[in-house]
Amino acid sequence: MAIANRYNLVMSAPISTKVFTLALVTNLLGMSIYYDPTFAQVGEYCQFEREAIATKENLRNAVFQDTSKSRNLEATKEYQAIIKEHSQSLNTCRQKSWLKTQGIWLRLYPCDLLSGKLDEVMDRIVNKGYNQVFIEVLSDGKILLPLSENATAWNSLVLSEKYKNADLLKLAIAKGQERGIKVHAWIFTLNVGTGYGRGIDRNGLSKSTVARQNAIARNANGDSTISIVENLGKNSAGEVPTKDQLFVDPYNYQAQSDLYLAVNEVVKRKPDGVAFDYVRYKRGAGAASVVSNVRYLWIYGASSLQAFRDRAENFQGREIINRFLKQGYVTPNDLKFVKKLYPQETEPLWQGRQPSDQSGQKEPAIAYWQKELWQLAVGHAFIGVTYYLDTVSKPVFQQKIPASIAFFSDGNQPVGEGFDSRMQPWHLFTSSYEWQPMAYAVCGRSDCIVNQVLRAANYAPSGTKIAPILVGQWNEPFTNRPSLEVQMQAIRSAVPAITSISHFAFGWQTQEIEFSRSRQICKL
Structure with missing residues (x-):
């Protein structure tokens, strides 16, 4: 009988499926252990019942621990079959869940x-x-x-x-x-x-x-x-x-x-x-x-430092970034210094920044620049x-x-x-x-x-x-x-x-x- 026809699945809450255990398990001593087919109820989370688990475990032990070639071949065949059955049962259960x-x-x-x-x-x-x-x-x-x-x-x-x-x-x-x-x-x-x-x-x-x-x-x-x-x-x-x-x-x-x-x-x-x-x-x-x-x-x-500095879009920006990285902050004097160093540039610029209108301000708003630089650092890390x-x-x-x-x-x-x-x-x-x-x-x-x-x-x-x-x-x-x-x-x-x-x-x-x-x- 084809494996696909061996299941009569009724999926609801809880989901259940029938799994037939194999009729024959070969143990380590060469003795045949007969099992009546048992039903392994698979609940909502598709977990197998103890009987089905035990049957598979016994077969696995027989395959990997039995030294008898003839018994091992038989157990291997049975073990592979139950693996396939459990695989199909799990797949069917998951499809319905x-x-x-x-x-x-x-x-x-x-x-x-x-x-x-x-x-x-x-x-x-x-x-x-x-x-x-x-x-x-x-x-x-x-x-x-x-x-x-x-x-x-x-x-x-x-x-x-x-x-x-x-x-x-x-x-x-x-x-x-x-x-x-x-x-x-x-x-x-x-x-x-x-x-x-x-x-x-x-x-x-x-x-x-x-x-x-x-x-x-x-x-x-x-x-x-x-x-x-x-x-x-x-x-x-x-x-x-x-x-x-x-x-x-x-x-x-x-x-x-x-x-x-x-x-x-x-x-x-x-x-x-x-x-x-x-x-x-x-x-x-x-x-x-x-x-x-x-x-x-x-x-x-x-490498990260170089990439950070390269985010500057003018000389003032590069210099203020360098000072920020070295000190962990910038001061009004830092801003004045870079302005004097590169007077041809209006203000520090870097990727993501738009020039700001600072007309009328007597002193740079240092809190603004601190925030801008910190956001740049976080963005750079990201x-x-x-x-x-x-x-x-x-x-x-x-x-x-x-x-x-x-x-x-x-x-x-x-x-x-x-x-x-x-x-x-x-x-x-x-x-x-x-x-x-x-x-x-x-x-x-x-x-x-x-x-x-x-x-x-x-x-x-x-x-x-x-x-x-x-x-x-x-x-x-x-x-x-x-x-x-x-x-x-x-x-x-x-x-x-x-x-x-x-x-x-x-x-x-x-x-x-x-x-x-x-x-x-x-x-x-």
């Missing part, structure tokens, strides 16, 4: 190369009704590319010579797609990790070049994003500063070309999509989570991020692969007299990308979470796909947030057009914590 796409964010480990381990990871993802997974490809200064093929600025995640040809990303994509999961590559952008440029490349040359050192983002004191944020306490979101985050200067050509190459290698593996994360600057800790002086912006790398993103994402669009951006909906706004130090200009992102607002607000209810989603939806250009990212647990509150079900239903009520939501992260879910730890600590 308001939530067409339910995603999960996943970190892989070297031990996932062990026989059957990736199969187990993907089976668990399907069991919970997920039909999309975001696989962390570039983070913590490491990249998910084979050691033998890695020509990027990052070391491979798997460094074992025994597995130097193992392509964990390509394998994960295949395992996910086999189960009906859309597999997206999840890439850190401006946060390249402290491993950036460390080690030796395939030609035996050091990756730590002068050009890469110059690619690191810096403030006016020459600090990088790993040298001043420690011991400053938590930021406004309660986050503790980390030592493994290193951000680059988005105007720097070396930084752009390094990530471009990495993205190009990733798209060769043909993922179903590419998600860009950390499309922003680092958020400082303590008081530094808000920035109100240009000297504390991460725009003092050589434009750098968007330009960098558009540059490194080119291989994705060239291959017509969907691209998305994860962002904080409150990361682009003024805070008091200053600005959120993340300087995340998501309001400038185009509808070419799917928008993924990280709705991580904490208030004990869904209200604040929904408000973050609404803020993104209100700014989004017409036609923009919006797919919020949530944190939480199934069936229970977590860290002063409602359960995932409650959060999702609240979003559905507030923004009915949203049909795609993802959860962060697989390793954080209560049922997967122990499993994820075992994958992390084992040795190849």
Whole structure:
């Protein structure tokens, strides 16, 4: 009987579907275990029942642990059949559900190369009704590319010579797609990790070049994003500063070309999509989570400084910009000096400024110029991020692969007299990308979470796909947030057009914590 005819689906609320388990499972001892066909009820979130999960798990164990060739071949056939059945069941359920796409964010480990381990990871993802997974490809200064093929600025995640040809990303994509999961590559952008440029490349040359050192983002004191944020306490979101985050200067050509190459290698593996994360600057800790002086912006790398100065449209403008960058402010005397230095020019000009009518003023309105220069600095920081993103994402669009951006909906706004130090200009992102607002607000209810989603939806250009990212647990509150079900239903009520939501992260879910730890600590 064709698999398509084996389902009698009646989709309502709750949505249900019938999944026939396989009649025969071969166990490790060579004994045949017979199962009567059972019905695996798939609810509104398309999660499978325990019986169907157990049947699939037993078959998987038989395939990857049984040493008997004849029994293994039989179990393999049965296992592949149930994978296909569950894939079709999940797809049918999602088609009938308001939530067409339910995603999960996943970190892989070297031990996932062990026989059957990736199969187990993907089976668990399907069991919970997920039909999309975001696989962390570039983070913590490491990249998910084979050691033998890695020509990027990052070391491979798997460094074992025994597995130097193992392509964990390509394998994960295949395992996910086999189960009906859309597999997206999840890439850190401006946060390249402290491993950036460390080690030796395939030609035996050091990756730590002068050009890469110059690619690191810096403030006016020459600090990088790993040298001043420690011991400053938590930021406004309660986050503790980390030592493994290193951000680059988005105007720097070396930084752009390094990530471009990495993205190009990733798209060769043909993922179903590419998600860009950390499309922003680092958020400082303590008081530094808000920035109100240009000297504390991460725009003092050589390339960024040059681009800033080049925004001047006359000599007065260039000189006053230089003084603003050096001092963090300008004074009436600065304005008088540049006027005397370049008397042929009426006033300082730069991109975006129109000449002002200052006739009748005896003294320059210094507050006006301070505001103008600060807005120029914020705009310069914003434009750098968007330009960098558009540059490194080119291989994705060239291959017509969907691209998305994860962002904080409150990361682009003024805070008091200053600005959120993340300087995340998501309001400038185009509808070419799917928008993924990280709705991580904490208030004990869904209200604040929904408000973050609404803020993104209100700014989004017409036609923009919006797919919020949530944190939480199934069936229970977590860290002063409602359960995932409650959060999702609240979003559905507030923004009915949203049909795609993802959860962060697989390793954080209560049922997967122990499993994820075992994958992390084992040795190849």
